[in-house]
Amino acid sequence: MNEIYVVGGRFRGNMFRKLEEWQSCKEARIIQLDPTTKTSRSCVEYVSPPHVCPEELPAILFKSATLRGNKLYACTSTEILVYEVPSFCQASYISLPCFNDLHHVYPSAEGTLLAAVTGLDMVVEITMEGKVLREWSVLGEDPWVRFSREIDYRRVPTTKPHRSHPNHVFQLQDEIWVTRLQQRDAISLTRPGRRIEIAVQRPHDGYVFGDSIYFTTVDGHIVIADRKRLQIKKVYDLNQMGSSGQILGWCRGLLPLDENRLWVGFTRVRPTRFQENLAWIANQAQRHRPSHIALYDLGRGACLEEIEMEPHGIGIVFTLFQIQPRPGASGCQAPRDGEIAGEFDAFGRWDTAR
Template identity: 45%
Template sequence: MDQFYVIGAQQKNGVFNDWEQYEKGLILKVSPKQNTAKTCVKYVSPPEVLPNTNPSISFTAGTMEQNLLYVGTNTEILVFRLPDFQRMGYVTLPCFNDIHHVRPTKSGNFLIVNTGLDMVLEVSPKAEIKKEWSVTGMEPWEKFSRAIDYRKIATTKPHHSHPNFVFQLGEDVWATRCLQKDAICLTKPGKKIDIGGDLIHDGVVFGNFLYFTQVTGKVVMVDRQTLKVSKILDLNKLTPSGKHLGWCRGIKVLDDESVIVGFTRIRPSKKLQADGTMKWEGQYGTMPTRIACYNLRLEKLLWEQELEEYGMNAIYSIHSATPGEQR
C-alpha cells in the first residue's frame, strides 16, 4: 500500500476568519515513495448552498468503502466512484451547516456530522432525514429553527460541543465532541469515552482500538472493549524539527504498529490594514501542511510528505488508494 487519497482544501490568498478561509475542496492522490501527488478533484460549491459573502469551500472528513468515497463540504454530501471520481450521489439540505464528516450505514443512508448545529443526522440518498441526534443533551431543535436555511449562515459559532466525527461500534452510533474532549454514544445515551487533554478529532476503528487525534499533535488509542484510554503518543517528541507540528487532524491506520496523520497550518499571508499598510499574519514557526507516517511501537517518525506545493493547505482525512482497502 503506497498511495493515498488525502482530502482537504486550498486556502484563499489572504487571512480570513476561520469560517471564510478556503476557496475550494481538494482531493489529492499521494505517492510517498515517489514523493509526488496528483490532483483528483477540485471542487467549488454552487452559490445556492453558500453564504452570500466570503463563503468558505472545502472538502471535510470522508469515508471510503468498496469503490466509493463519501465526502462532505460545509453544506453538501458527495459520493464519488473510485478511481475515476465520477460523481454518483449528492445531497444538500437547509439544515446543513459546517459539515465535518460523513459515513455510510449498512442500509445505504448517510451518517452526517452537522457541526454547526451540534447534531448528527441520518439522511437517505434521497435527502430524507431519518434520525436526528443532538450532542449537547438538548433536543435537536431546541436552539435552532427548522425555518432557517443554515447553508446561507456563515457561522453559528460559538458551538456548544463542536462534534466532528462519527463512527460505529457494532450497531451503535458514536460521535466525537471536540470541545468536551470525549466521544458519546448516540444510540445508547449515557455511554461515553472520556479522553481529556487537548481538542480531539477522528475516531477510527481498527482492530481492538479506536484511534483519535488531538490537535496539538497526539494520537490517543482507546480500547474498544473497555472504552478506556490505552496509550497516548506525543508526536511532538518523535518529530525532530523544533517547530510546531501544525493542527493535527486526520489519521489512517496502516496496521497494528503504523499510522499516517495529517497536519494543517494556515500559511502566512499579507493583509491590508485600515491605514493602508500591509501586515503579515498567519502561523509562523509551524511546519507546512503535510502527511507523516509514524511507527507507534518503535515511537519513530518514518517519513513525511509536504502537500502545499500541490495547493493543499488543510487536511481532513486520509484514505488508502489501493483497491480493496477501506477506511
C-alpha cells in the first residue's frame, strides 16, 4: 500500500489584497494521494466554528499532526481534533482559550496530549478532556509573563513577531522535547539544559525514527541527530538534489520509506510583512516553486519524484503519513473479539509483534 496522506489547508484566493499567513487558508484538508496515478480523494474537509476563530479572514488549516495506532491527532490554529483512521470519523475535540497558532499536537507516552502553542511561545500538556496539567514557556520564563489568562487568544488574529516560535513536540522515552525556530535548536522541557543545536538553518519538524531524530529546516535541509548523544550525525541539502534552481518552498512534513528514501513536503513561499521569516531566501527575485511533495534518495543525493499539491486542493503542506487498515476493522468501530493484535509503527505499517 503506497498511498500517502497529506495534511494541510486550501489557499484562500484574494485578488484585491495580499493575505498574511494567518489569513491564508479557508479550509483544513486531509487527502489520500496515489503517487503512481497522481490521483487523490478527499478524506477530511473542515472549517472551524466562528466562536473559536478571529472575526476577519481566519486561517483555517490543519497544522502538524501525529499518527498513533489507529488515531490521527490533528490541530488547527485553535483546536485539537482526533480522527479514527482509516475512516476519518472524528473521535475527540478540544479547544481552549490559550490556543493561538497551534503548530503541533502529540499524544504523550502517559496518555495525555502535548500541544505546541506557537502564538504564546509555549507548550501545554492537557488531558483528553481538555484539562491543563502543565505549561512550559519555551524560553524558560513564566509562561504568562507576556500574556494574560483573561484573554481568549483563539480570537486574536496573531501575536507575531514570536520570540521563539516552537514548532514540533516529540519525546525521548518520557522526556519532552520541542523544536524552536528562532533559536535554531531543539530543547528538553523536562530536563532543562539538554539541547540539540541545528545551526544550518531554522528547524520545523522533529521526528524520532529508530536511533535517530530527523529534523527539517525551513530552507530544505534534512538534519539527522543521534538520539542518545544529542549530536548531529548528517546534514542533507535538498536544494542540491534537483535541477530546477528554484526556491523549493517552506520545508515541513517528512515521511521516511526506508533508510535512504523519504517524502518531504514544501509549501509555496508567499509575501509577508515579517520579512525576517524569509531571510533564508538569498535571492528574493528567484522563482518560487508551487506547493508540492517530493521523494528523495539521500544515499544517491537525488530527487526521484515530485507531485504538485495545489491541483489536489492542498496549498499549505504540514504533515505526510501512511496508514494501513487494521485487519478486520472498518468504519468507526471499536476493536472486535478475534481481531489480530498489533499496532501501527512510526512508518504507518501494521506490526503484529508489538
